[in-house]
Amino acid sequence: xxxxxxxxxxxxxxxxxxxxxxxxxxxxxxxxxxxxxxxxxxxxxxxxxxxxxxxxxxxxxxxxxxxxxxxxxxxxxxxxxxxxxxxxxxxxxxxxxxxxxxxxxxxxxxxxxxxxxxxxxxxxxxxxxxxxxxxxxxxxxxxxxxxxxxxxxxxxxxxxxxxxxxxxxxxxxxxxxxxxxxxxxxxxxxxxxxxxxxxxxxxxxxxxxxxxxxxxxxxxxxxxxxxxxxxxxxxxxxxxxxxxxxxxxxxxxxxxxxxxxxxxxxxxxxxxxxxxxxxxxxxxxxxxxxxxxxxxxxxxxxxxxxxxxxxxxxxxxxxxxxxxxxxxxxxxxxxxxxxxxxxxxxxxxxxxxxxxxxxxxxxxxxxxxxxxxxxxxxxxxxxxxxxxxxxxxxxxxxxxxxxxxxxxxxxxxxxxxxxxxxxxxxxxxxxxxxxxxxxxxxxxxxxxxxxxxxxxxxxxxxxxxxxxxxxx
Amino acid sequence: xxxxxxxxxxxxxxxxxxxxxxxxxxxxxxxxxxxxxxxxxxxxxxxxxxxxxxxxxxxxxxxxxxxxxxxxxxxxxxxxxxxxxxxxxxxxxxxxxxxxxxxxxxxxxxxxxxxxxxxxxxxxxxxxxxxxxxxxxxxxxxxxxxxxxxxxxxxxxxxxxxxxxxxxxxxxxxxxxxxxxxxxxxxxxxxxxxxxxxxxxxxxxxxxxxxxxxxxxxxxxxxxxxxxxxxxxxxxxxxxxxxxxxxxxxxxxxxxxxxxxxxxxxxxxxxxxxxxxxxxxxxxxxxxxxxxxxxxxxxxxxxxxxxxxxxxxxxxxxxxxxxxxxxxxxxxxxxxxxxxxxxxxxxxxxxxxxxxxxxxxxxxxxxxxxxxxxxxxxxxxxxxxxxxxxxxxxxxxxxxxxxxxxxxxxxxxxxxxxxxxxxxxxxxxxxxxxxxxxxxxxxxxxxxxxxxxxxxx
Numbered sequence: 001x002x003x004x005x006x007x008x009x010x011x012x013x014x015x016x017x018x019x020x021x022x023x024x025x026x027x028x029x030x031x032x033x034x035x036x037x038x039x040x041x042x043x044x045x046x047x048x049x050x051x052x053x054x055x056x057x058x059x060x061x062x063x064x065x066x067x068x069x070x071x072x073x074x075x076x077x078x079x080x081x082x083x084x085x086x087x088x089x090x091x092x093x094x095x096x097x098x099x100x101x102x103x104x105x106x107x108x109x110x111x112x113x114x115x116x117x118x119x120x121x122x123x124x125x126x127x128x129x130x131x132x133x134x135x136x137x138x139x140x141x142x143x144x145x146x147x148x149x150x151x152x153x154x155x156x157x158x159x160x161x162x163x164x165x166x167x168x169x170x171x172x173x174x175x176x177x178x179x180x181x182x183x184x185x186x187x188x189x190x191x192x193x194x195x196x197x198x199x200x201x202x203x204x205x206x207x208x209x210x211x212x213x214x215x216x217x218x219x220x221x222x223x224x225x226x227x228x229x230x231x232x233x234x235x236x237x238x239x240x241x242x243x244x245x246x247x248x249x250x251x252x253x254x255x256x257x258x259x260x261x262x263x264x265x266x267x268x269x270x271x272x273x274x275x276x277x278x279x280x281x282x283x284x285x286x287x288x289x290x291x292x293x294x295x296x297x298x299x300x301x302x303x304x305x306x307x308x309x310x311x312x313x314x315x316x317x318x319x320x321x322x323x324x325x326x327x328x329x330x331x332x333x334x335x336x337x338x339x340x341x342x343x344x345x346x347x348x349x350x351x352x353x354x355x356x357x358x359x360x361x362x363x364x365x366x367x368x369x370x371x372x373x374x375x376x377x378x379x380x381x382x383x384x385x386x387x388x389x390x391x392x393x394x395x396x397x398x399x400x401x402x403x404x405x406x407x408x409x410x411x412x413x414x415x416x417x418x419x420x421x422x423x424x425x426x427x428x429x430x431x432x433x434x435x436x437x438x439x440x441x442x443x444x445x446x447x448x449x450x451x452x453x454x455x456x457x458x459x460x461x462x463x464x465x466x467x468x469x470x471x472x
Numbered sequence: 473x474x475x476x477x478x479x480x481x482x483x484x485x486x487x488x489x490x491x492x493x494x495x496x497x498x499x500x501x502x503x504x505x506x507x508x509x510x511x512x513x514x515x516x517x518x519x520x521x522x523x524x525x526x527x528x529x530x531x532x533x534x535x536x537x538x539x540x541x542x543x544x545x546x547x548x549x550x551x552x553x554x555x556x557x558x559x560x561x562x563x564x565x566x567x568x569x570x571x572x573x574x575x576x577x578x579x580x581x582x583x584x585x586x587x588x589x590x591x592x593x594x595x596x597x598x599x600x601x602x603x604x605x606x607x608x609x610x611x612x613x614x615x616x617x618x619x620x621x622x623x624x625x626x627x628x629x630x631x632x633x634x635x636x637x638x639x640x641x642x643x644x645x646x647x648x649x650x651x652x653x654x655x656x657x658x659x660x661x662x663x664x665x666x667x668x669x670x671x672x673x674x675x676x677x678x679x680x681x682x683x684x685x686x687x688x689x690x691x692x693x694x695x696x697x698x699x700x701x702x703x704x705x706x707x708x709x710x711x712x713x714x715x716x717x718x719x720x721x722x723x724x725x726x727x728x729x730x731x732x733x734x735x736x737x738x739x740x741x742x743x744x745x746x747x748x749x750x751x752x753x754x755x756x757x758x759x760x761x762x763x764x765x766x767x768x769x770x771x772x773x774x775x776x777x778x779x780x781x782x783x784x785x786x787x788x789x790x791x792x793x794x795x796x797x798x799x800x801x802x803x804x805x806x807x808x809x810x811x812x813x814x815x816x817x818x819x820x821x822x823x824x825x826x827x828x829x830x831x832x833x834x835x836x837x838x839x840x841x842x843x844x845x846x847x848x849x850x851x852x853x854x855x856x857x858x859x860x861x862x863x864x865x866x867x868x869x870x871x872x873x874x875x876x877x878x879x880x881x882x883x884x885x886x887x888x889x890x891x892x893x894x895x896x897x898x899x900x901x902x903x904x905x906x907x908x909x910x911x912x913x914x915x916x917x918x919x920x921x922x923x924x925x926x927x928x929x
Binding site: 038039040043044045047048049052070071072074075076078079081082083085086124125158159160161162163164167 | 489490491492495496497499500501503504522523524526527528529530531533534535537538576577578579610611612613614616618619
């Protein structure tokens, strides 16, 4: 899959100049939180205003807070804590903690909600707040809009000295999580197999905690970038171009599998035992193909995810529900559709029976279980999946033009059936093209997938050229 | 609470009521402005024991980090220890989260420069200009620093105290001491310090949880429990600190409060006996200090009200100053650090008792007796200005006039001081005389004259 990454690099160079002269500051306010560049848009005041709005929304009830390892983490963390207790919320501070574990703890601690301080896969300049409700899921549209209304109104609950919230640091929660994860997985079988695993948490929130994960499953861990210091040796995005380090050692040390994590452990990409760096698109269908065999049911995914999942669904005779891109949409659809599994092509998966959240530890655990139970290597398991070629590309575009440009793209596919529920999506022959506005950056994302490598490339070039002319 | 009195931004820092004016956003802006003023570097951040301290401190940390400063979080710590730590560890500045003696709904920030002193008038002006202009030097992530925690922030202060005092002489006396920390920051250091001086210590209100068992001002009406305990424990002396541990009041071995005015007078008498130098006090400090100065033949310099004004004068006079302070129980010993310090005050009093071999009530008796009466009358700063002008004309030939802060008129053995309040539309009157009746009479006379001037206007 590495070849396709190179292809994408070529496109990137072509369009980088569009970014020149573009001076609007990067800030994305969405239903489940706010994301931006630290020192530009992410300031103590902005963070406090959002945390105050969330505390006001929660009616001064207890809230969990965790962060990833980003250098700017302590600034946002202090601002959140100060603001939350000023609205009368008691804060249970989990410190540095992966988002899925934070989400799992919301119910355990009977909190009213949580704030996760992490920008997931974005580089270290970025940071973000994500708001989580009392069920441990990202806020849904209605909840998110309520928080935004309070934020925009700017009137927050103010509490006098004697009724201010208290901050309590919590530890030992990791064991609670991993005990429950072990119970959910067939931990017994995994432990017996004594697997060897390479994991690269990119010095993010997963660092050091992966040691505990491997202890619980009796795996021998070969860690890379395992310091929770926030210095990202590569972008914390689990995808082949960042997997070179893992790929370079995995064969030599004869490990069974390699994993790449994003900075808050909500996404995973896999490296096969023979050193092949799998596209992050494989994580979801690979796990679904295994999990659905014993637990058939509805699959939830977004419009930008590889067709592989549809083939997996057909094979297992399960219905597929598609949503807009974003964890919040997938998870709330998983709940409302009574689905069993939700996932995205970016490497996030959630299993309804475990918890309604994209969870990298769960994903890794299921992959390990699959290796053991199916008695096959990763390189063999991916052969069971249909082969597609996927090209992902982003094009910088002023935020004021993004949606109109996306809308224009319809003209390129006049005679095709267009799905407009999230940008523009067209299915042609054995593939599809999806053009949409990024929810987190001022960019247009183009994703093209096809059975044929050449056709994928042609289609991608066509639409990218079309868009780049509009953006200029 | 009306708006005019719930937020106060002045030369002595920022103070406000939590849940009203003192919001996390406001605090973070001040911290950002301070970081912008100082430049990037280490900033000591300490707090008194107020319940809202954590909320305020977290906002400060966030603000400092965003402008590229490295906050050193030292937790609950006496103000003088914060000042000393800032200087000795070569930090670029410090922020004390405190509202001094204000009631517990309040909190605030005091700003410390690299010399461990509160910002003076000019520095404060520059800093507030940055705050008001509202643009702070936010830094990119690669210039962010890691916040640090300091677990033992009083150690340097304690070491300085113990190297100054004659620990052997004090230790031999094995004084029984009762100390009331008012659930304030003093509780962090007081027991260690007094034990290091060989005292048997009984602690009252020593949990620094900000619950303030009594109003955090060390005046007689707030310290009934201390007085009782001194008698019960047959203690040699009782001490009471204010919430941020810069001021001290004393209870004698009979369980009687000796009045916070005497803290400085007794400390000065002891210091002058071996180091006769200039005394620097504010205008409202008891004239007993003048009597002591006469005894040792040293000059007294009087300044405007406000700790920083006394400190600035001490710095101007440099080594020639032996001691400075305020009548409110604030003792400043430049040999330790030019700041108000209740621990320095305790050490001086105990050393005085040890060296003289006298009890505190005996030492108290040697000081000339004066009575101070404090009162106030409604009036705007503009009206105060008129009143001062008229009274000055009237009394020019009858007494010694000082106009450095309002109007002070000194007569033969009594004085009166009028000045507009910094925080409320009132005029404060302070008078001191040999008897309570006389002091009351002076205050009554001046209040009457002021009313007449106001009516006539």
